[in-house]
Amino acid sequence: MWGAPAEPADSYYQIRPECTDVPNTRFKIKPGKTLSVRKWQAAFTQEGFLDMGKTLNRIQRGGIHPTIRGEVWEFLLGCYDPKSTFEEREQIRQRRRSQYASWKQECKQMFPVIGSGGFITAPVITEKGQPILDPLVLQETNLGEDSDFFKELESRGPLDKKVIQWMLTLHQIGLDVNRTDRTLVFYEKKENLSKLWDILALYAWIDDDVGYCQGMSDLCSPMIMLLEDEADAFWCFERLMRRLVRLHMLFCGS
Amino acid sequence: MAFHSEDDKSEDYLFKIVLIGDSAVGKSNLLARFARDEFYPNSKSTIGVEFQTQKMDINGKEIKAQIWDTAGQERFRAVTSAYYRGAVGALLVYDISRQQTFQSIGRWLNELHTHSDMNVVTILVGNKSDLKGIREVPTSEGKALAEAQGLFFMETSALDSSNVAAAFETVVKEIYNILSRKVMSSQELNKQDPASLSNGKKVVIPSEEQGESKKGGCCST
Numbered sequence: 001m002w003g004a005p006a007e008p009a010d011s012y013y014q015i016r017p018e019c020t021d022v023p024n025t026r027f028k029i030k031p032g033k034t035l036s037v038r039k040w041q042a043a044f045t046q047e048g049f050l051d052m053g054k055t056l057n058r059i060q061r062g063g064i065h066p067t068i069r070g071e072v073w074e075f076l077l078g079c080y081d082p083k084s085t086f087e088e089r090e091q092i093r094q095r096r097r098s099q100y101a102s103w104k105q106e107c108k109q110m111f112p113v114i115g116s117g118g119f120i121t122a123p124v125i126t127e128k129g130q131p132i133l134d135p136l137v138l139q140e141t142n143l144g145e146d147s148d149f150f151k152e153l154e155s156r157g158p159l160d161k162k163v164i165q166w167m168l169t170l171h172q173i174g175l176d177v178n179r180t181d182r183t184l185v186f187y188e189k190k191e192n193l194s195k196l197w198d199i200l201a202l203y204a205w206i207d208d209d210v211g212y213c214q215g216m217s218d219l220c221s222p223m224i225m226l227l228e229d230e231a232d233a234f235w236c237f238e239r240l241m242r243r244l245v246r247l248h249m250l251f252c253g254s
Numbered sequence: 255m256a257f258h259s260e261d262d263k264s265e266d267y268l269f270k271i272v273l274i275g276d277s278a279v280g281k282s283n284l285l286a287r288f289a290r291d292e293f294y295p296n297s298k299s300t301i302g303v304e305f306q307t308q309k310m311d312i313n314g315k316e317i318k319a320q321i322w323d324t325a326g327q328e329r330f331r332a333v334t335s336a337y338y339r340g341a342v343g344a345l346l347v348y349d350i351s352r353q354q355t356f357q358s359i360g361r362w363l364n365e366l367h368t369h370s371d372m373n374v375v376t377i378l379v380g381n382k383s384d385l386k387g388i389r390e391v392p393t394s395e396g397k398a399l400a401e402a403q404g405l406f407f408m409e410t411s412a413l414d415s416s417n418v419a420a421a422f423e424t425v426v427k428e429i430y431n432i433l434s435r436k437v438m439s440s441q442e443l444n445k446q447d448p449a450s451l452s453n454g455k456k457v458v459i460p461s462e463e464q465g466e467s468k469k470g471g472c473c474s475t
Contacts, residue, residue: 172327215299
């Protein structure tokens, strides 16, 4: 609506009432300036080609309405080509979702806490790959001392170096998940915490050059909030990381 | 640096002190409590390195403690040599409610000794002493380790502020005492042999000279 007053966006990202020192966002939804749902939908042709130029212009001037941020960011991060059709994108989406599911299965087999709704904050193996039965882990997960996981770990023989490296990052990810955007109501739900943990753990597995580095949880968190589907959030994060790695190469050459 | 001037009331001392220890033991909140009397229950993990300078009064002298805080994750060790360079004090922090963080202390000590002078004044700090119900590391164990390694020891809580200022002050006071003794002995030396300083002898403050191990790390060129 033209002439309607700008609406603050705080109600979309609720802060826990006891967190009183969090500054309000300066972003305001400005009618006529902010990219609205209607304007966004109108930017596509019937087949699904997106007029990116016009859309970018609007985003730059007034930002994106919170309800469509996820789908807009998928284009901004390069998950999808604006010059593709709805149908082509749907196919890519489904393919990526099943790819994610199979990676998740792979990780779950190595470490059954993946996808279980929980996560860990203490190491489960030593650097040499010996199992550690930390009471904290036993308490955080449903892995008992005599669980199949630890039994198998004992019998599996020497673990692959890549597997050890990966397992050693899992509790680090957990420690950071516990302190990522915790002023938000969103993270009062345990399932959102474990979602963040799952995605970061999976990423560390498929990109073992980068693995997990502190700060990545802060980058991944908005993806989870904006995209409801876990796999979709993962792929946005994957694109973001890809860009960052490329930038790093460009400026630091290492 | 004119540590031997007679009227050193106007002198500024700047001591670099580093905070080290595993991830999420409370290094940043110890610093926040000490420097600003604040505590953030929802604080994020530290990325890279941050530091803060805090003025202190020791024996009527104004001393600036420059406290460096770093990410606890192993892979940030790439910037280690820069982090430890010139440090004269260290707070080696673990979390009394997580045994694992106490077990890492040996590794942190090694790292400290590799990258800095052996004379770095070090205090072992068992943080989160308010978490009495879920304590995993008994006070006696911390004390015993500190004694064996020749470290100061204190249990602190950044949450309820107990012992936080005391821990930092212990380190700063000791550095100051060492420094004063060195200044005095060099003055003694001066009186006996006025030529000694011009002979190229100099006051050595801890950790001014140290081996630099070169490591190719993130963004190194």
